[in-house]
Amino acid sequence: MGLDPEEFTVDELTDELETVDDADELSAVLEAERAGQNRKTAREAIHRRLEAVDAFDDAGSDGADEASEEAETEGEYEETREEVGEAAEGEAEEAAEEDAADAEGGPREPSEAAQEEDGLSHPTADKRHVRALSGGDYRDMWVFCEVQQGELLEVSKEMLGKARELMDQYAADYEEEHVVAFLMGDDCEGLAEECIAYGADVAVYHDDDRLERFLHKPYSEIAAHMARGQGTVESTDWRAYDEPRYVLFPATNNGRDLSAQVQAELDSGLASDCSDLYIEATEISNPVKTGEPGVKKTFERVLHMKRPDFSGFEYSTILCLDNPDRDFHPQGCSVIPGSFEPMDPDPDREGLVVEHDMELEEEWFAVEVTEHDELEAGVDLTGHEVVVCLGRGIGDDPTLGVELGLELVDAFDDAALGITRGIVTSSYQFEGHVEEYTKEERQIGETGQIVAPPLYIAAGVSGAIQHKVGMDESETIVAINTDTDARIRDFSDYFIEGDLFEVLPRLTEALEAGELDVTAVADGGED
Amino acid sequence: MAMRRTDGGAEEGYEHYEAIVVGCGPGGAAAASRLADHGVETLVLERGVEAGSKNVSGGLIYAEESAPYTIDDLFPGMREAVGERPITDYYIHNIAGKKVKTYDLTRLHEHDTDWCDAVLRRRMDAWLEARVHEKTSETGGGVLTGVRVNGLLRENGEIVGVTCDELDPITADLIVAADGVNSELARDAGLMDWEEPDEWFQGVKAVVEMDGERIEDRFAIGADEGVAHLFSGDLFEGVRGGGFLYTNADTLSIGTVFHLDSLVEERAEPHELLDALLTHPLLAQWLGEEYRELEYSAKLVPDSKKVAHREPYRDRLVLVGDAAGQMQAQGPIIKGMNHAVTAGALAADAFARTRRDADTESAGRAYTSMLEESGTMGKLRPRRYEYTSVVSERPLVTRVVEGVLNSPVGGVAVGNPLAKRLLGRAYNSPLLVGMLPDTETGYVTLPSVIGEKLGRTVHWENEVEPPALVDRIGELTYDTDVGNPHIRLRDESYAASGAAVTACPVSAEDFGGGCYRAETVKTNGTEETLVSLDTQPCVECGTCAIVADTEWEHPRGGKGVEFRQG
Ligand SMILES: Cc1cc2nc3c(=O)[nH]c(=O)nc-3n(C[C@H](O)[C@H](O)[C@H](O)COP(=O)(O)OP(=O)(O)OC[C@H]3O[C@@H](n4cnc5c(N)ncnc54)[C@H](O)[C@@H]3O)c2cc1C
Ligand code: SF4
Secondary structure (H helix, E strand, O other): OOOOHHHOOHHHHHHHHOOOOOHHHHHHHHHHHHHOOOOHHHHHHHHHHHHHHHHHHHHHHHHHHHHHHOHHHHHHHHHHHHHHHHHHOOOOOOOHHHHHHHHOOOOOOHHHHOOOOOOOOOOOOOOOOOOOOOOOOEEEEEEEOOEEOOEEOHHHHHHHHHHHHHHHHHHHHOOOOOEEEEEEEOOOHHHHHHHHHOOOOEEEEEEOHHHOOOOHHHHHHHHHHHHHOOOOHHHHOOOOOOEEEEEEEEOOHHHHHHHHHHHHHOOOOOEEEEOEEEEEEEEEOOHHHHOOOOOOEEEEEEEEEEEEOOOOOOEEEEOOOOEOOEOOOOEEEEEOOOOOOOOOOOOOOOOEEEEOOOOOOHHHHOOOOOOOOOOOOOOOOOOOOEEEEEOHHHHHOHHHHHHHHHHHHHHOOOEEEEEOHHHHOOOOOOOHHHHHHHOHHHEEOOOOEOOOOOEEEEEOOOOOHHHHOOOOOOOEEEEEEOOOOOHHHHHOOEEEEOOHHHHHHHHHHHHHOOOOOHHHHHOOOOO | OOOOOOOOOHHHOOEEEEEEEEOOOHHHHHHHHHHHHOOOOEEEEEOOOOOOOOOOOOOEEEEEOOOOOOHHHHOOOHHHHHOOEEEEEEEEEEEEOOEEEEEEOHHHHHOOEEEEEEOOHHHHHHHHHHHHHHHHHHOOOEEEEOOOEEEEEEEOOEEEEEEEOOOOOEEEEEEEEOOOOOOHHHHHOOOOOOOOHHHEEEEEEEEEEOOHHHHHHHHOOOOOOEEEEEEEEHHHOOOOEEEEEEEOOOEEEEEEEEEHHHHHHOOOOHHHHHHHHHOOHHHHHHHOOOOOEEEEEEEEEEOHHHHOOOOOEEOOEEEOHHHHOOOEEEOOEEEOHHHHHHHHHHHHHHHHHHOOOOOOOHHHHHHHHHHHHOOHHHHHOOHHHHHHHHHHOOHHHHHHHHHHHHOHHHHHHHHOHHHHHHHHHHHOOHHHHHHOOOOHHHHHHHHHHHHHHHOEEOOOOOOOOOOOHHHHHHHOEEEOOOOOOOEEEOOOEHHHHOHHHHHOOOOOOOOOOOOEEEEEEEEOOEEEEEEEEOOOOOOOOOHHHHHOOEEEOOOOOOOEEEOOOO
């Protein structure tokens, strides 16, 4: 027999009994106690345990029924788990496409899973990649060319330039494939032709007066439709593949919004906010990707997407690789404006301009833009010559600080005012006329906008890592700070030790008097 | 299903499970695993991207001989899979300036201890999650990560389920709140409040990289041995509390635990107190020259002596682990995870025992009496503490004792040879340590007098340069929920919320990159100091929920800080 009650005090015995689950053994213990010390409290403890064990036994048999009844749920559940497991691998390099899709509000929202209609759904129910292809045919590099106010954004041209360079190399390394620009708007045939001049081989456009302004639903529907090659024969017979091999989006506000949805629609992943790209083969040993543990597999023609990672100290290279039974194509990313150079436009370049054909459903336009306001500096801080950024250094007189920043902005031809998170979350009491410049929409950094202008002027900014990742790619960085130990000094081209309340007005004056040649500064000229 | 009650929300179309466990730390994992053993259909909801990504502990998990359940009972193979090192040696160092008197506490450590391992929470909890998922899937449930339960679902005033940020409400016959310290469920149920700083400790920890062989060399231990060092005395600016250092497989866990009220009173900066430990000459022998910190983290812990809930249930809701205040910190022993495991398993057993009972509170009642009967509550909230503390926490008594200790007579008393032996023995007495009152006398004065009178001077040069707060924050991983701050300041006056500027472990006076900042604001000629808040650097420790006037919640599922070590 296992347990001898003689050896224990009643308290100890009570604990010991917890380890005994067998009613027969407990009865034996009870007998032994009776035969021995026959303590009342000990007997009670054993009785209690016997009752508990009985309850468990019943529960156990119920459990068996439940398990079989629920078998179906269980099966579904495994699938979910598998998916989660993949994302949880945490190997940034290899499993990142899922992470990316996730971060961008991709397909794995649990709430969607919970909304099945049969009334029996479990929140754990599986979400299948119904449209995901396996062994699909992929070709070309597609570039989403964002249009605003009837013009191609600068970043659209930059991406075309990079795509041209990549695909010329691709032709040399493998075979010829094309750069395909895709765009939409109110009247954009002319812009499609401009895309050819900036390096595209094919430009697919969709015109509709309702598309004048970015709208999430129709834009993403059209983009996915284009990418899948749906539409009339005339509009699609220039291609013979399932989906693009690669796709680039601009990392602008609209581009980010669109890229997440379109890549989710195409059941692929997304590397957001990239600043460099190249195409190369890569060898992978992650079993999720190879299908077999311990085996290495070479993936050809992989788009390597580099992005400044969280800390800003390092770059992560994100790869979007097929699984053995499920493709992750197109390999897609969004590109930080200013990362690449556009090519010099060549109006004589030959290329194919295709008008896309698709019925746009009325309900996609349920969101109606009833009013809009163009903020003169634009809350999109990207695409300017100069960004002036203010930090908590303005704390002694916050309103005056913003005024001085704005004056400097005005002294440039094309500048915008940005702020640090320190300002957004401060308790400063700004006066009404400057308050609008102190909101989150102007924040630069990890959780704000990412800019890379030719000239970045940071006044009273300490240079926290999370701020740095939002402006580090600027060509020339000028910092104004009273503290010579401020971090920003480490990554500034020019560091002006001084009080911003004195330095900013002097800069403004010098500019207005034409004494300061900014292009000279930006080109790395004299301080 | 036979067992499913229909009085819940089922008719209203809510998803229904027999049991919902909120949180997949050791308490939740134990509960879910036992529930699955009993065949109960159990859904586990965890707000982190993976279990462990939100969790921090000092790092020792005990298996007590007297406990009805230990973690390796429920999860066989746990020690081999995720135990960093078994803790085989245990020391306390009483520090006065550069003088140190060390006592071997191994006997105390081994009292009622079957085994004790150093662990890191990300690794351990993620491993538990996988086991729990496997087990609960077999009875029709599973673990869902990235889901934050944000409150209780009530019908006619009775708790019937939970509501989440990410999912529709879910009903259940049993709801286990294992959602950790600052449990939003316990608060919602009115079982715990977040008001009194003296009911909490704040723990701050650095995980430091060090090669396994080097650890063995520097700490003079074997490959399957580990050591715990505790530190008390005058190196923490008079703040009540102490430090610890535990050896992991190839890292060290070094941290501090302070009474939150004392931290606030002294306006101390938690990261500076940690740095005071890291840079003390005594640590030079272990840390050497190159110091690489992998992670900086912090968490509040409840003081079970004061807040372990004697009846941790309401309706179908039971509280388990830190959520129920079941964190035992008595003198130098810190036990939380083991009690959470016991409580979780007992709650599950209680439900299994009473599941046919029509009274929805019967599981809670059974759980309460099992906590009592198993002796768990007695350990968490010893009655003897309740009377010793009445006398000895009273400031007058403290002052008198301190006066004696600091007087030449007191010093002599500590310094005489008899006292030397007695002190060693006293520190190893669980009873005395349990009674060590939580006053400065126990934490600071006594240890520093001991250090002063009995200690030997250490002359090592400590070359550690701990990272600045800005870099510690920079090294952390965040998935920021942009535009949705999870904490809001209700009162931004310095009087109401200023304490957080220093007490928040990622904020500091004159530091612009933290959560809380004091700012001098001029309005119409008058100057005023206000407090501003940025929740992005937050490590979700819970401190400001207690010491500032806030509306405090955790971030949505998967958002916020993600600990890699924990
Ligand atoms: C997850 C996460 C995400 C974040 N995302 C962002 C983000 O997207 N963007 C962002 O900006 N921050 C972000 N932060 C916050 C960031 O850490 C800092 O808090 C913020 O950048 C600091 O702002 P600051 O430089 O204005 O303030 P401070 O750090 O307080 O710096 C003020 C500087 O001004 C100088 N100064 C003071 N007076 C004067 C004067 N009269 N003249 C000149 N100089 C003066 C000081 O020497 C100091 O260097 C994030 C933080 C986290 C944790
Ligand atoms: S903001 Fe509050 S919860 Fe977050 S780290 Fe600071 S004190 Fe802790």
